[in-house]
Amino acid sequence: MEGKLRKLFDEADIREAVKRIARAIARDFDEEEIVLVPVLKGAFMFASDLVREIGSPVIIDFVRAASYGAATATCGEVTLTKDLETDIRGKNVIIVEDIIDSGLTLRALRDIFLARNPKSLKICALVDKKARREVEIEGDYVGFTIDDGFIVGYGIDYAERYRNLTAIFVKEEE
Ligand code: IMP
Ligand code: MG
Numbered sequence: 001m002e003g004k005l006r007k008l009f010d011e012a013d014i015r016e017a018v019k020r021i022a023r024a025i026a027r028d029f030d031e032e033e034i035v036l037v038p039v040l041k042g043a044f045m046f047a048s049d050l051v052r053e054i055g056s057p058v059i060i061d062f063v064r065a066a067s068y069g070a071a072t073a074t075c076g077e078v079t080l081t082k083d084l085e086t087d088i089r090g091k092n093v094i095i096v097e098d099i100i101d102s103g104l105t106l107r108a109l110r111d112i113f114l115a116r117n118p119k120s121l122k123i124c125a126l127v128d129k130k131a132r133r134e135v136e137i138e139g140d141y142v143g144f145t146i147d148d149g150f151i152v153g154y155g156i157d158y159a160e161r162y163r164n165l166t167a168i169f170v171k172e173e174e
Contacts, residue, residue: 005152005162005169009144014154014168017143018046021124022053024141025094028122033057035091035118039109040064040082041163042098045155046126046143050096061086065105078108093118094141097125098156103137110137127151127168144168 009017025034033056038047040062051060064082095109106123113121124141131147149172152158153165162169 003172005165006172007167008146008149008151008170009168011166014049014143017126018049019053021141021143022050025124026055029056029092031056032092033059035059035061035086035088035093036096037084037093037113038062038096039098039105042156043096043126045163046098047096050124059086059091063109065109067105078105080109080112088113088116088118090117090119092120092122094122094124097123099127099129099151100125100137100139100142101129101132102134104135107135107137126154127156 034054036047036051036054036058038044038060041064047060051058061084062082063080063084065078066081067078093113095106095113097106100106110121110123122140123137125139126143128139128142128145129148130145149170150158151168152162152171153168155163156168157163158171
């Protein structure tokens with residue numbers, strides 16, 4: 001899949017979305033401690049901006065999820081290739097993902113984490129592709145909702161490329 005990049009959300013759009021999400025998190029948690037869990041690798045840039053806007057006490061811990069399936073689509077089983085190092089029992093946990101697509105990854109992460117009895121579990125995603133959902137999962141904090149299209153930039157890759165772009169682009173097929 002080669003093709004041109006078309007800018008979808010620029011730096012200012014992203015900054016605004018990050019601040020809006022941070023305000024919603026502040027409203028929900030105030031001075032309560034949060035465990036923020038970015039999902040590697042796609043959420044690293046989003047999470048690093050988001051955490052700087054969060055005033056509540058925050059612990060950051062990462063997971064990496066692997067799904068068996070095609071490179072750009074998720075189908076089937078999801079496993080953690082890097083698990084949390086933090087005990088989340090009784091904690092306020094927020095999973096931070098780049099994209100909710102079919103929803104399979106986040107549903108699996110949610111189930112794995114809920115089994116550890118956190119006090120609360122919320123889902124934060126930079127981009128929600130709502131129309132492509134295959135399982136029931138809702139983002140509690142969502143930056144942008146898009147219909148379809150393959151996006152790259154701001155941490156999000158195509159075959160490990162484009163993560164360093166500071167804006168979000170649609171990768172158009174030729
Ligand atoms: P889901 O399990 O189908 O919801 O898949 C979500 C994951 O698929 C995201 O975390 C991304 O890694 C990947 N993904 C889905 N859509 C895109 C896209 O447009 N660009 C890059 N990665 C994507
Ligand atoms: Mg991902």
